[in-house]
Structure formats: C-alpha cells, structure tokens
Amino acid sequence: MRKKAEYTRCPLCDSIEFLRTSAQDGTVKEDDKESLEVAVQCIAESFGVNPDSSEDQSAYSIAPASLLSILDVFLKTKAKSTPGSTSAPAPAPAAASSSSSGPSEADKKAAESLKAKGNSLMSQKLYDSAIEQYTEAIKLDANPVFYSNRAAAWGGLGKHEKAVEDAQKALELDPKFSKAYSRLGHAQFSMGEYEAAVQAYEDGLKIDPSNANMKTALATAKSKLAESSSNPVADREPPRGGAGAGAGAGGMPDLSSLASMLGGAGGAGGGGGGMPDLASMMQNPQLMAMAQQMMANGGLERLMQNPTLRNMAENMQNGGGMPDMSALANDPSMRDL
Structure with missing residues (x-):
C-alpha cells in the first residue's frame, strides 16, 4: 500500500493504457507486441496496480487528459519560459504558409485598384502609364488577367514580343484563360507569325468556341498564312516604287x-x-x-x-x-x- 500512496499522482494506468494501445493500433511491429505486453505486466507489478481494476483507474487515471496532451503542454510551456529558445517563434512557419498560399485580401484589393487605373489609361491610349499600373498590380498579385491586360498595352506600343511574353505567362497561370489566347494570337499575327497565330486562335476557340472575335481573327490569320505560303516573296518584300514614290x-x-x-x-x-x-x-x-x-x-x-x-x-x-x-x-x- 505504501507504493500506492507514494505514486498516487502518477498516471500509471494511462501509461499502461498507452502501451496497450500502441500494441493494438500497429504503432509497434507484430514481433514486438509480446515484449510490450511483458513491459505492461512488469510496470503493473512494480507499482502494485491493476490496470483492469476500475478502482485503480479512478485513483491513478488523469482522464480526460493523456500522456501526449501533457507532453504537448509541457513543450509549449517550456518554449515560452526559456529565454532565447529556438522554438519560441513558433508562429513563423504559419506565417510562411500563409504567404505561400497567395496574396492577402488587402493586396488583392490594391491590385484590383491598380488594374482599374490601368484599364482607364488604356482607354485613353496612354499605354506606357497603363503598363506601369499593371506591373505594380502584378507585384501584389500574379493574376493572369493583369498579364493579359499588360500584353494588350504592349501591343498598343507596337512591342509585340513583350505582348507574347505576357500572354504566355497568363496562360502558364491559367491554361483555360481564352482571352490570353486572343492576346497571344494578335501579337503573333502582328509580328507576321501567322502559323503561330492560327494555333493560338484555335487553342482559344477550343475553350471558348462561341467567341465571334476570335473566329474572325482566326479566319484572317489563315488567309494571311495561305497568302504568304503561295506568294512568299510578295509578303516579304513590298513592291518598289518609281522615282520619288519610294x-x-x-x-x-x-x-x-x-x-x-x-x-x-x-x-x-x-x-x-x-x-x-x-x-x-x-x-x-x-x-x-x-x-x-x-x-x-x-x-x-x-x-x-x-x-x-x-x-x-x-x-x-x-x-x-x-x-x-x-x-x-x-x-x-x-x-x-
């Protein structure tokens, strides 16, 4: 009885229950289960308790807590109380996971505002200023719509290579964004890459088959492709004029x-x-x-x-x-x- 009184506050039954659960839930290998059962018997005999006795369970159990929950509380308390502990800044991983999951709501809202300014500047044909707004929006939120809009602004400046890059980036982010295929096709057409333009428009129409503008653009690109194939010299070199007509x-x-x-x-x-x-x-x-x-x-x-x-x-x-x-x-x- 001395041993029982001396160890009244020890979670003996919970320790034994933990070992038994580990043997049943597959935590330990099949070959080790017998050894674990022997350990359970040794602990029970050493401390003079019967884990199957309801009297001993009520006397020594810490339910509804468990050994794992006690260990977790201990580690957290230790982290808070230990100066300079490496585990103290525990929220850092949570912050990292939050940033990796995407932009914050505040960033998204600010990016949308920048996009709206860019769209307004586009309507005024202020393409350089529109590009600046879209670029700032992209820094906050890598949204395929922002890349697509910036591609249109590059096209307005005649910088079609840049437009191709942005349209392709938009499609990397969202392969089903039909508008980006339209931007890509237009830029490639403007560069004289008619075959690539045809492919871009066809890919876009697979996603948005009812898009009338893209159908018209596809027909034009196919016509230019056929013309360049049948008369490549006339397409490559414009006809030379007479004196003073250059x-x-x-x-x-x-x-x-x-x-x-x-x-x-x-x-x-x-x-x-x-x-x-x-x-x-x-x-x-x-x-x-x-x-x-x-x-x-x-x-x-x-x-x-x-x-x-x-x-x-x-x-x-x-x-x-x-x-x-x-x-x-x-x-x-x-x-x-």
Whole structure:
C-alpha cells in the first residue's frame, strides 16, 4: 500500500493504457507486441496496480487528459519560459504558409485598384502609364488577367514580343484563360507569325468556341498564312516604287505600275476612264501590298489631301465615273505627292 500512496499522482494506468494501445493500433511491429505486453505486466507489478481494476483507474487515471496532451503542454510551456529558445517563434512557419498560399485580401484589393487605373489609361491610349499600373498590380498579385491586360498595352506600343511574353505567362497561370489566347494570337499575327497565330486562335476557340472575335481573327490569320505560303516573296518584300514614290519607304506606290495593272481590266481599262475589274484588283497581291503599306504609313491620308484626288472624288460623287488612270499617273502633282 505504501507504493500506492507514494505514486498516487502518477498516471500509471494511462501509461499502461498507452502501451496497450500502441500494441493494438500497429504503432509497434507484430514481433514486438509480446515484449510490450511483458513491459505492461512488469510496470503493473512494480507499482502494485491493476490496470483492469476500475478502482485503480479512478485513483491513478488523469482522464480526460493523456500522456501526449501533457507532453504537448509541457513543450509549449517550456518554449515560452526559456529565454532565447529556438522554438519560441513558433508562429513563423504559419506565417510562411500563409504567404505561400497567395496574396492577402488587402493586396488583392490594391491590385484590383491598380488594374482599374490601368484599364482607364488604356482607354485613353496612354499605354506606357497603363503598363506601369499593371506591373505594380502584378507585384501584389500574379493574376493572369493583369498579364493579359499588360500584353494588350504592349501591343498598343507596337512591342509585340513583350505582348507574347505576357500572354504566355497568363496562360502558364491559367491554361483555360481564352482571352490570353486572343492576346497571344494578335501579337503573333502582328509580328507576321501567322502559323503561330492560327494555333493560338484555335487553342482559344477550343475553350471558348462561341467567341465571334476570335473566329474572325482566326479566319484572317489563315488567309494571311495561305497568302504568304503561295506568294512568299510578295509578303516579304513590298513592291518598289518609281522615282520619288519610294514604296520601300512606306510612301506612295508607283502610280505608273498601278495604272498598268488597272489598264484594260475587265475590258474597261483605266485608259478609257471605265470601271476596272474590282474583283481582279482584290486578287492582285502586289496591289493589296501597296494598299496595306499606304494605310500603315500614312500614305493614304496624304493622298486624300491632294487637290487632284479631291476633284476626282467629287467628280465620282456627281456621277462622273472613274478617272483616266493613265492620265492620273502622269499628273505632275501626283508625281510630287
């Protein structure tokens, strides 16, 4: 009885129960279970307790606590009371896991505000300033929408390589973001990479098959791809103009060449002042290249400021028909233009 009185506060029954549970739940190997049972018997005999006795259990048990819960309390108390203890800053891992899980709500809110400013600047065509806002938003929250919007801003500046990078980054973050495929296709198309643009649009339409804008862009990209495949030289090198007309410099095309192309078209040639065959004109790669170059470099705007052409347009509106293209090509004012 002395031993019982001496060890009244020791959780003997709980220790024995812990060992028995370890033998039953697979904590110890099958070969070691017999040794564990022997240990249980030795502890019970040494301290004079019967773990199966309800009287001894009520006397020595610490339920509902357990050995593991007591150990946990001990370690936490020790960490708080020990100066300079390495386990004291326990919340650090929790903070790290919280940061690794993503941006905070405050960061997300601030990033959305920056994106809204960027969108407003985009509507004003202030692309540089919009890029700055999107970049700051990305620092707070690596959102695929922010990358996609910045890709559009890069495109507005004509920096299509940067637009491709941002569109691809958006797709890395969200492979099902159809808008990013549209941005990617547009940037690649603008760089003359028609095959890559076609692939981007097709991938985007797999995700958003009803997107009408992407369907139109895909058709245009396929058309340019077919055109470049059938007439690669005309696509790579714009037609060269005559003296003072510098087609290679982005100005007016050679009007003499233009007149010769239009002359006799459809049986009503430009020399006779008749209407050329517009269908044939639209199928002529050289003529289309001239028109595209004029539009891209401001040639068309300068062309319409010429008095001769203004008179020609007024004459056509008043029912005067098409002008004589040969005479137009030989007009000194047109040559000066």
